[in-house]
């Protein structure tokens with residue numbers, strides 16, 4: 864079984880949060896997630912997250928504080944997911960490596976089919992917005 868460190872960006876803009884849908888042919892295909900990806904060997908997590916967001920969406924973000932750290936075991940992999948609060952800084956979203964994107968209000972997050980590892984991040988975000 865693989866063990867992966869994955870970073871995820873909770874990008875906020877004018878009270879909305881950016882959700883991305885995974886491509887169909889990937890692990891957790893078509894699930895919604897906070898965009899991000901696997902950390903490369905030796906890479907700083909914040910730098911890795913900014914790289915992934917640039918590669919997947921073509922935008923610049925500022926990576927802030929950790930919102931939540933999740934340990935989740937899927938059938939074939941154990942993921943340590945680092946969820947960071949992020950701010951949209953520059954660029955126009957391009958769907959370079961995602962199926963779809965949506966800006967959603969925090970209260971709407973629960974109505975999306977979000978990857979199971981992300982549920983604690985959603986809960987943390989909702990608690991902050993109560």
Ligand SMILES: Nc1nc2c([nH]c(=O)n2[C@H]2C[C@H](O)[C@@H](COP(=O)(O)OP(=O)(O)OP(=O)(O)O)O2)c(=O)[nH]1
Nearest residue numbers: 869871890891896897898899900901942978980981
């Ligand atoms: N990016 C991201 N991945 C997540 C989240 N929740 C979750 O379970 N995952 C899982 C799905 C994948 O198994 C793994 C991330 O892999 P990935 O395929 O997005 O990473 P990557 O872009 O670096 O990988 P690759 O396509 O280059 O192989 O973490 C999330 O909120 N964001």
